[in-house]
Every structure is written in structure tokens, then in C-alpha cells.
Amino acid sequence: NIFHNVLFFPDQHIACKEHFNSSDGCLRSGCKYAHSETSLTHMLSYLRSARKTLDLCVFVITCHELSDTVIALHERGVTVRVITDDEQVDITGSKIGAFRAAGIQVRQDRSSYLMHHKFALIDEDVLINGSFNWTRQAVTGNNENLLITNSRDIVQPYIEEFERLWEQFDPR
Amino acid sequence: NIFHNVLFFPDQHIACKEHFNSSDGCLRSGCKYAHSETSLTHMLSYLRSARKTLDLCVFVITCHELSDTVIALHERGVTVRVITDDEQVDITGSKIGAFRAAGIQVRQDRSSYLMHHKFALIDEDVLINGSFNWTRQAVTGNNENLLITNSRDIVQPYIEEFERLWEQFDPR
Numbered sequence: 001n002i003f004h005n006v007l008f009f010p011d012q013h014i015a016c017k018e019h020f021n022s023s024d025g026c027l028r029s030g031c032k033y034a035h036s037e038t039s040l041t042h043m044l045s046y047l048r049s050a051r052k053t054l055d056l057c058v059f060v061i062t063c064h065e066l067s068d069t070v071i072a073l074h075e076r077g078v079t080v081r082v083i084t085d086d087e088q089v090d091i092t093g094s095k096i097g098a099f100r101a102a103g104i105q106v107r108q109d110r111s112s113y114l115m116h117h118k119f120a121l122i123d124e125d126v127l128i129n130g131s132f133n134w135t136r137q138a139v140t141g142n143n144e145n146l147l148i149t150n151s152r153d154i155v156q157p158y159i160e161e162f163e164r165l166w167e168q169f170d171p172r
Numbered sequence: 173n174i175f176h177n178v179l180f181f182p183d184q185h186i187a188c189k190e191h192f193n194s195s196d197g198c199l200r201s202g203c204k205y206a207h208s209e210t211s212l213t214h215m216l217s218y219l220r221s222a223r224k225t226l227d228l229c230v231f232v233i234t235c236h237e238l239s240d241t242v243i244a245l246h247e248r249g250v251t252v253r254v255i256t257d258d259e260q261v262d263i264t265g266s267k268i269g270a271f272r273a274a275g276i277q278v279r280q281d282r283s284s285y286l287m288h289h290k291f292a293l294i295d296e297d298v299l300i301n302g303s304f305n306w307t308r309q310a311v312t313g314n315n316e317n318l319l320i321t322n323s324r325d326i327v328q329p330y331i332e333e334f335e336r337l338w339e340q341f342d343p344r
């Protein structure tokens with residue numbers, strides 16, 4: 001059952017939390033948020049499907065919908081590992097500090113070059129990858145793309161790249 | 173004949189022009205350049221395989237090996253179209269001016285957000301896509317990835333995105 005799914009950004013609207021999360025739905029008249037699926041809600045659904053592992057290799061992460069979902073997976077018992085760029089760790093809005101505070105393992109490069117990947121591996125089975133940085137601007141502003149696939153020919157090299165960088169960036 | 177190929181950067185060395193381009197090969201003793209294929213030489217080979225069209229949707233392009241190859245395709249009669257980000261057009265080293273001077277059609281966004289895609293479509297048949305910006309730093313410095321595929325399920329949405337943006341960024 002090989003699948004490929006391509007998502008494009010920007011989303012025109014952010015998804016309505018009332019509509020998607022409460023049993024009564026959204027009761028606001030003229031609600032400005034999206035009541036149908038967006039690229040971000042699709043992306044979040046893939047992330048929430050993780051049962052065992054989430055390996056995240058992202059240049060930057062500031063989008064709280066994404067970081068909240070990653071932390072929720074960790075709290076649910078999913079083994080989360082994060083690789084990121086050292087120069088992005090301390091920028092305004094970075095969620096790397098929140099990851100570490102939550103007990104998530106984080107490793108970072110120590111070079112002046114960029115750890116510029118922006119991919120996620122769900123249960124070593126599904127890859128999310130593209131131009132998309134994990135920021136709010138990428139969701140609602142930029143032209144961005146994400147490919148989601150479980151094709152083994154595509155997923156396997158990214159697993160190997162993740163393991164290679166995880167060892168390379170071991171601080172010990 | 174569906175294929176997927178994944179390339180990772182950085183390359184440890186830039187390919188040796190003497191070795192790859194001259195019939196006698198490289199005669200320099202202790203040559204510092206690569207005498208075997210690199211991720212960049214693989215990428216260039218895919219680009220050079222274009223026979224009819226090259227649609228390029230790239231945030232930034234400064235790498236002269238890549239821009240020289242694009243211009244050579246245009247001069248060989250391949251129909252080249254380029255979409256780029258307006259804020260990157262005038263940066264130091266940008267090859268967009270060279271593209272326009274060569275007669276290549278270029279369109280750019282006019283927003284304060286980023287046209288952050290970095291993909292190429294070869295003959296509307298093969299997609300090159302990933303984190304990789306078309307810069308020398310991405311080749312020899314950063315951790316970057318590129319997926320090359322001709323899977324129709326993946327390629328088709330990118331064709332549609334290119335056509336959508338090409339119309340959206342029509343300056344007339």
C-alpha cells in the first residue's frame with residue numbers, strides 16, 4: 001500500500017480550534033478560521049499517527065501547533081528525537097528549549113554551515129519532506145511544498161541520513 | 173519504469189572539471205577535486221537530460237555550475253521557465269540577471285512572503301525537490317537533501333503548482 005501525498009502552502013486560513021477540537025463545533029458567527037481541512041491540519045494528522053517513533057530533522061521550528069503536537073507525542077510515549085541547526089536554537093520563538101524542557105532528546109550541528117534538512121520520519125515508515133520550514137510564516141505566508149510518502153525507496157535513505165547525523169552530532 | 177533517487181549534501185569535494193570534461197582526463201598530481209561522481213554531478217546529469225522543457229521554481233540561485241547548465245539547456249533549444257523570489261533576485265551572486273540576459277523567461281513573486289520552493293521539472297516527467305537551495309553553500313557546506321523521481325503521483329501536483337504560480341506571477 002504505497003501512498004504519496006503532496007501538500008502546498010500557504011494555507012489561506014488557520015484551522016478553527018473550536019470547530020476541530022470541541023464536540024459542539026464552532027458556534028461563533030462569522031468565524032475567521034478555517035472549518036475545512038488545511039495543509040497544516042493534514043500535516044498534523046500525519047504527525048499524530050505516530051505510534052512508536054518520531055525522528056525530526058529540522059533547520060528551525062517555531063510553529064506552536066507543530067511543536068505542541070510533537071510534545072504531545074512524546075508525552076504519549078512516542079520516542080521523539082530531534083536534530084536541528086545550532087544557529088536556530090536560540091532565535092525568538094524557537095521551540096527547541098520547550099522540547100528539551102519536556103525531556104525530548106535534541107542534537108544540533110556545531111558548524112558554521114546549516115543543518116538545512118526539514119524532514120520528519122514517522123515510525124520509520126512515513127517521510128514528510130520538502131521546502132517547508134516548521135514556522136508559522138511557512139504555514140500562512142510562503143509558497144512551500146511537502147511530500148508525504150511511505151515508498152521504501154524514498155524513506156530508507158532518509159532513515160540512514162537521520163542515523164548518520166544523530167551519531168555525528170552526539171555531543172559526547 | 174518508476175525510479176526514485178535521493179541525494180544528500182554536502183559534497184566533500186567539487187568535481188574536477190579536467191577529469192570530467194576533457195578527453196585526456198585530469199593530469200594534475202595531487203588534484204584536490206573529486207574524480208568520482210558527487211551529488212552535484214548527479215544533479216547536473218539529471219538537468220542535462222532535459223530534451224523539451226525545464227521548469228525551475230527556486231527561492232535562490234547563485235551556484236554557477238547549476239546556472240551555467242540551465243543557460244546551456246536554453247541555448248540548446250530547451251524551453252526554460254524560471255520562477256524565483258523577488259527578494260533574492262538582486263542579492264550578490266544571483267544568476268537571475270544572467271538568465272534574463274540570456275533570454276530565459278523569469279517570473280517572481282511580489283509579496284513580502286517567500287517563494288520558498290526549490291524544485292525543478294524536467295520534460296514534465298522528472299521532479300527534483302528537497303531542502304536544497306541552488307547555492308554553492310548548499311553544495312559544499314550544508315546538510316541538504318534532494319529527491320529525484322518520475323512517479324506520476326508525485327510529479328503531477330508539482331506541475332500544477334508551477335503552472336498556478338506562473339500565471340499568478342504574470343507581470344502583465
Ligand SMILES: [Zn+2]
Nearest residue numbers: 016019026031
Ligand atoms: Zn470557527
Ligand SMILES: [Zn+2]
Nearest residue numbers: 188191198203
Ligand atoms: Zn583532477
